[in-house]
Amino acid sequence: xxxxxxxxxxxxxxxxxxxxxxxxxxxxxxxxxxxxxxxxxxxxxxxxxxxxxxxxxxxxxxxxxxxxxxxxxxxxxxxxxxxxxxxxxxxxxxxxxxxxxxxxxxxxxxxxxxxxxxxxxxxxxxxxxxxxxxxxxxxxxxxxxxxxxxxxxxxxxxxxxxxxxxxxxxxxxxxxxxxxxxxxxxxxxxxxxxxxxxxxxxxxxxxxxxxxxxxxxxxxxxxxxxxxxxxxxx
Amino acid sequence: xxxxxxxxxxxxxxxxxxxxxxxxxxxxxxxxxxxxxxxxxxxxxxxxxxxxxxxxxxxxxxxxxxxxxxxxxxxxxxxxxxxxxxxxxxxxxxxxxxxxxxxxxxxxxxxxxxxxxxxxxxxxxxxxxxxxxxxxxxxxxxxxxxxxxxxxxxxxxxxxxxxxxxxxxxxxxxxxxxxxxxxxxxxxxxxxxxxxxxxxxxxxxxxxxxxxxxxxxxxxxxxxxxxxxxxxxx
DNA sequence: GGCTGAAGAAATGTGCACATTCTTTCTCTC
DNA sequence: GAGAGAAAGAATGTGCACATTTCTTCAGCC
Numbered sequence: 001x002x003x004x005x006x007x008x009x010x011x012x013x014x015x016x017x018x019x020x021x022x023x024x025x026x027x028x029x030x031x032x033x034x035x036x037x038x039x040x041x042x043x044x045x046x047x048x049x050x051x052x053x054x055x056x057x058x059x060x061x062x063x064x065x066x067x068x069x070x071x072x073x074x075x076x077x078x079x080x081x082x083x084x085x086x087x088x089x090x091x092x093x094x095x096x097x098x099x100x101x102x103x104x105x106x107x108x109x110x111x112x113x114x115x116x117x118x119x120x121x122x123x124x125x126x127x128x129x130x131x132x133x134x135x136x137x138x139x140x141x142x143x144x145x146x147x148x149x150x151x152x153x154x155x156x157x158x159x160x161x162x163x164x165x166x167x168x169x170x171x172x173x174x175x176x177x178x179x180x181x182x183x184x185x186x187x188x189x190x191x192x193x194x195x196x197x198x199x200x201x202x203x204x205x206x207x208x209x210x211x212x213x214x215x216x217x218x219x220x221x222x223x224x225x226x227x228x229x230x231x232x233x234x
Numbered sequence: 235x236x237x238x239x240x241x242x243x244x245x246x247x248x249x250x251x252x253x254x255x256x257x258x259x260x261x262x263x264x265x266x267x268x269x270x271x272x273x274x275x276x277x278x279x280x281x282x283x284x285x286x287x288x289x290x291x292x293x294x295x296x297x298x299x300x301x302x303x304x305x306x307x308x309x310x311x312x313x314x315x316x317x318x319x320x321x322x323x324x325x326x327x328x329x330x331x332x333x334x335x336x337x338x339x340x341x342x343x344x345x346x347x348x349x350x351x352x353x354x355x356x357x358x359x360x361x362x363x364x365x366x367x368x369x370x371x372x373x374x375x376x377x378x379x380x381x382x383x384x385x386x387x388x389x390x391x392x393x394x395x396x397x398x399x400x401x402x403x404x405x406x407x408x409x410x411x412x413x414x415x416x417x418x419x420x421x422x423x424x425x426x427x428x429x430x431x432x433x434x435x436x437x438x439x440x441x442x443x444x445x446x447x448x449x450x451x452x453x454x455x456x457x458x459x460x461x462x463x464x465x466x467x468x
Numbered sequence: 469g470g471c472t473g474a475a476g477a478a479a480t481g482t483g484c485a486c487a488t489t490c491t492t493t494c495t496c497t498c
Numbered sequence: 499g500a501g502a503g504a505a506a507g508a509a510t511g512t513g514c515a516c517a518t519t520t521c522t523t524c525a526g527c528c
Contacts, residue, residue: 038479049513054480055292062296071480071519090386097331100434152324156390200334272509283483288510305489305510 018046019056021231023065026076027165030230033078037066045228064163079163085211087164091141092207094157096200098145099187103196110147114188117143121184138165140184183209252280252290255465257299260310261399264464267312271300279462298397313397319445321398325375326441328391330434332379333421337430344381348422351377355418372399374418417443 022042025031037057043050061068068074079087102110117140124132138161145157183206190198256276259265271291277284295302302308313321336344351374358366372395379391417440424432 040479050480051512051514055512058289058293059296062293073480073520086384086386089382089384090390093331093335093382093384093387094328094390095331096334097327097329100330100334101327148323148327150320150323150327152320152394153327156324156328160386274509284510285482285484289482307490307510 014048015052015056018048018052019059021046022056022060024234025230026065027162029165030225030233031076031227032225033076035076035225037074037076039073041227042231045231064159077163081214084164084214087160088207088211091157091160091164092204094153094160095141095144095203095207098148098153099191099199099203100196101148102144102191103194103199106147106191111188111192114140114143114191118185118188137184144187248282249286249290252276252282252286253293255280256290256294258468259464260299261396263399264459264467265310265461266459267310269310269459271308271310273307275461276465279465298393311397315448318398318448321394322441322445325391325394325398326438328387328394329375329378329437329441332382332387333425333433333437334430335382336378336425337428337433340381340425345422345426348374348377348425352419352422371418378421 022037031037039050039053039057042053042057046053057066057068057074060066061074064077066074067077117136121133121136121140124136142154142157142161145153148154183202186202187199187206190196190202256271265271273284273287273291276287276291280287291300291302291308294300295308299311300308301311351370355367355370355374358370376388376391376395379387382388417436420436421433421440424430424436
């Protein structure tokens with residue numbers, strides 16, 4: 001009866017909230033790669049016991065959002081350039097398979113929806129909204145996969161995008177230049193024409209362009225981060 | 235100093251061993267889908283504290299090897315037929331992407347290695363070794379992905395195969411008939427000929443055949459399982 | 469002066485006690 | 499006799515205390 005009254009075990013999904021908060025902070029780049037996440041500090045920030053934090057951190061590690069080394073705590077992953085390229089390559093290969101499937105059963109409805117998306121993307125690029133461009137660019141590829149209506153495939157892509165989003169901070173494509181949008185358009189056009197080879201070609205070159213633009217940015221030297229602000233945003 | 239002497243915290247990877255034991259038992263079908271895994275029982279079997287078991291179970295759940303529902307414990311997943319088909323479809327789509335990539339850079343060395351594998355597969359099929367056939371069939375697809383040398387892709391496939399292996403128990407393709415082997419052979423032949431369309435076609439039909447053979451087998455009614463034997467095997 | 473090593477501080481890991489929730493069973497009522 | 503409800507038993511969830519490991523700092527020595 002110690003904490004039964006005040007402490008409320010009430011919140012059955014407090015874990016979930018904390019999990020989401022940390023995951024979002026990582027995915028949005030608010031936590032620099034390599035940053036150490038100490039259990040005590042997090043427990044204080046979220047106002048929960050250390051055990052709760054522990055559980056969440058280990059779950060995030062199992063989901064590969066964090067890296068935990070025994071007795072040394074958790075860190076935001078700091079992927080090498082090779083790993084980054086592997087993730088892009090995996091995405092490229094996966095998308096090739098998706099396009100092969102879509103070329104057989106793409107509906108006019110889907111194609112129109114993709115066109116609508118392209119309009120948005122071009123608008124964002126034209127007004128120089130970099131944040132929106134990055135988001136919409138990811139959404140384009142998400143739409144392609146989601147069109148298949150396969151939860152497994154959607155999850156796989158979500159995983160890959162999640163892991164590469166960290167890297168936008170580290171290895172930042174110089175700019176998400178407007179040409180990327182046109183490359184998306186080329187893919188859609190090929191799909192509409194029922195031209196699988198063309199779609200594969202366009203997709204492949206799109207990814208090669210993105211990879212080409214990868215720049216190694218010096219690791220942020222454990223810049224002082226306002227953990228509390230980064231985690232509690234939104 | 236309570237248990238410092240006898241209990242040995244010695245084993246730093248006891249968790250790992252337990253994790254592997256349970257995972258292997260699931261993947262090899264020694265634990266029927268839907269089976270409940272109680273923490274106390276497992277703790278007794280492995281001779282460790284319940285906390286240790288808890289940690290492992292939750293990790294397995296994060297890896298989607300187990301299903302945990304809050305306050306109700308862990309169960310071996312019991313995928314619906316729809317989920318099974320989704321997993322096969324995901325595998326098919328992924329393999330299409332892999333083949334597109336391989337058709338551009340398949341080396342003679344790789345092709346020869348695949349041929350060697352086919353010989354093994356045919357041998358197993360001819361002598362009616364069902365267990366070996368299933369294993370080798372999985373290995374064939376694994377080899378295709380591994381040939382790209384991309385850890386991300388290999389892991390994705392490993393995941394899919396892991397989840398579908400459970401189902402061999404539930405929805406068991408009537409027999410892994412020898413024709414499946416020949417379908418593998420068709421894929422390799424197309425690759426060797428540099429015929430991407432042919433390889434895609436062969437792969438697609440291979441998967442459709444496998445899915446066609448899926449049979450719904452009535453859930454095993456929580457058959458009495460010797461947990462201890464199933465978990466400690468090997 | 470720089471390096472080594474030991475002691476203290478801090479962070480992570482683990483078992484245990486107890487709280488909570490779920491399941492089962494027994495009883496009482498209609 | 500069947501169904502609803504309550505109580506007992508069993509299983510899971512959580513905070514805490516303490517063990518262990520790692521990191522830091524500082525003193526001593528070459």
